[in-house]
Amino acid sequence: NAGVTQTPKFQVLKTGQSMTLQCAQDMNHEYMSWYRQDPGMGLRLIHYSVGAGITDQGEVPNGYNVSRSTTEDFPLRLLSAAPSQTSVYFCASSSHYDRLAYQPQHFGDGTRLSIL
């Protein structure tokens, strides 16, 4: 099925470890983004990309890196995991080929990440 695919669905890390959360979409969407969702809070934007080769920071970028080498993939890297990064992470994509139109975001199913 077309959509946004996130892997893994669950992950447990030790403090200081690094890992990459994968996100792929097959809808040829230009815009992709990463959010984290913490209890009692809405989704907060970590990083986003408006196209291949272009990335920018969101509201809470510290401790995370991203790259966008292809339109389809937008991985999120944790360089040195910290307990404060325990959260549920969502990847999303949307199209903005028509700048006068808006497009809702399509979300992946999320990755639950625990840092011990």
Add this chain to the structure above:
Amino acid sequence: AQTVTQSQPEMSVQEAETVTLSCTYDTSENNYYLFWYKQPPSRQMILVIRQEAYKQQNATENRFSVNFQKAAKSFSLKISDSQLGDTAMYFCAFMKREKNYGQNFVFGPGTRLSVLP
């Protein structure tokens, strides 16, 4: 910076009845979009309804409708004939266009809705 407030952390409604979830936002922008997303226990984020700020007519999608009051910066969601499957977290979201074709989504903290049999 934009902010989105949902003042009702939790709500409940009897099956088949109507419930209204509130959302207010703060922005200096004139051209923006508003959304309601639903997140059931499966954690998937599902778009429920959307509204363009330049449209005065309130959006409607089957049992879901909004009351958009631009001057008051209010965007409430009404669910009619509530069903058990409506049980979920509901997030209000604000989006404005960025200069570089980027999008700036800001989400509220969510309202947990329980539909009771």
